[in-house]
Amino acid sequence: MTRVKTFVTLTLLGGLAVVLPIAIFILLFQWLFGQISELVAPAVAWLEAHTDFKDTLAKLAVIVLMLGGCFVIGLLVKTSVGRWLHRHLDHWLGRLAPGYNTIKELVLQFIGGGAGEGVLSGPVARVRIHGPDHPLSVTAIVTSRHPNGDYTVYVPTAPVPTSGLVYHVPAGCVEILPEVTVEAAMKSIVACGAGSGSLLAPKERF
Numbered sequence: 001m002t003r004v005k006t007f008v009t010l011t012l013l014g015g016l017a018v019v020l021p022i023a024i025f026i027l028l029f030q031w032l033f034g035q036i037s038e039l040v041a042p043a044v045a046w047l048e049a050h051t052d053f054k055d056t057l058a059k060l061a062v063i064v065l066m067l068g069g070c071f072v073i074g075l076l077v078k079t080s081v082g083r084w085l086h087r088h089l090d091h092w093l094g095r096l097a098p099g100y101n102t103i104k105e106l107v108l109q110f111i112g113g114g115a116g117e118g119v120l121s122g123p124v125a126r127v128r129i130h131g132p133d134h135p136l137s138v139t140a141i142v143t144s145r146h147p148n149g150d151y152t153v154y155v156p157t158a159p160v161p162t163s164g165l166v167y168h169v170p171a172g173c174v175e176i177l178p179e180v181t182v183e184a185a186m187k188s189i190v191a192c193g194a195g196s197g198s199l200l201a202p203k204e205r206f
Contacts, residue, residue: 036059037059040059044058044059123176123177123178124139124176124181124182125141125142125153125174126138126140126175126177126200127139127153127155127167127174127175128173129155132173139155139156139188139199140154141153141156146168149171150171151168152169153166153169155167159190159191185199
């Protein structure tokens, strides 16, 4: 009886391990798609009225067009004319639109503003937030390096890495992990630390 119970339990857990990530992904996609659908509703209504695209297909078409537009703008700002237009547009929006500069700085700090700084630009580090001689360490992302050698690091919270804490620490408390990508670190954080053993395994640390 015990063997049967163990077999049923392990089999059920194995099935849940396969089904739950798929179900959560589908629910997340549905929520995100619903949020985007509300934003693009006017464009979808116009597309439905003037083309054969209807409902979901129209929404997908609008989203694809928006992503394509972002790609084209990205190409444009790589040219001298595009950079000139962007610089002047930034200048006028900063003067006329309250809060524009703050929003821009937040976005640049998150994705990296071209100066090697930002959450997504890394690098990943293992940081002793209580001092170099304290055994406690955390997984962090270096977001800024100071002229005196100190670091500012972002320590995401599990399982939601978009919230976390910011620490300013001396260089002696920071061990850069060049072989660990931001994506790999985020996956470990979302999994509440699962996989950290392999993540930190390339060499003996501390």
